[in-house]
Amino acid sequence: MDFTSADGEQRYADLVAHAESVIVGLDFDGTLAPIVDDPGSAHIHPEAPEVLTDLAEVVRAVAVVTGRPARQALALGGLDEVGDAIGGRGRELYLFGQYGNERWTSTNRRVITPRPPAGLATFERELPRVLRGADAAEAFVEDKGLAVAVHTRRLDDPDGAFERLVKPIGDLAERHGLTVEPGRQVLEVRSHGMHKGLVVEYLAEHLEAGGFLFAGDDLGDLEAFEAVLDLRSRGLSTLLVCSASREQSALRDLADVVVAGPDGVLDLLRQLTRDAA
Known part of the structure; x- marks a missing residue:
């Protein structure tokens, strides 16, 4: 992983020190799954289930936060099975679909969703x-x-x-x-009124987070990055991870760490799991 500054390296060390209270939020496309031409074939990286399951043992919670419909993310990510594995280790997997409008957890297997917006x-x-x-x-x-x-x-x-x-x-x-x-x-x-930043705020409050890591790859993750920066200003240990690619990334300037796509994200999560164990 490439830290963008000495501050970024220190933030990673602080996050490791507070790992038991850290929430890890992860985008789906471009972060856990490679970007592909057909959105319907964007399957999760084959190594991600094992990495997420191991990670869940050393942090407060793992949450997938995506613009995709929750049911689609469940299918493409095999997140039902990942949730089973995480549950087997006494932890819970959270999924927020459509930027937080839909919610699912591995404990409550029902997707909670509102009606489509007017217009x-x-x-x-x-x-x-x-x-x-x-x-x-x-x-x-x-x-x-x-x-x-x-x-x-x-x-x-x-x-x-x-x-x-x-x-x-x-x-x-x-x-x-x-x-x-x-x-x-x-x-x-x-519709107006929901974005990934609100999901970050909800998780931090609902789970009493002592730290927050968020990894994303494009403009849809910008509000999540900004919400994590707000948590940082309130004294929480935080780390912002940009899953970069050959395409332009809007998040590089805000990130503490820049990694090479889903492979790089998983390498970072493996390292975090080892360092926090």
């Missing part, structure tokens, strides 16, 4: 016209139930299509009282 169905009906107008009619549209994601990764010019879509999709979302969350070649439209 989302109308937005989706009007979306094809916007895509055609931006010369991106072939963009992949993913219906997440509580959100709609427009992926440009499969197009011939994914970055160009993404830039052309930012304003018209933003305008359409605003007309229907929705918000846009940009990511790696994806624009996700959902």
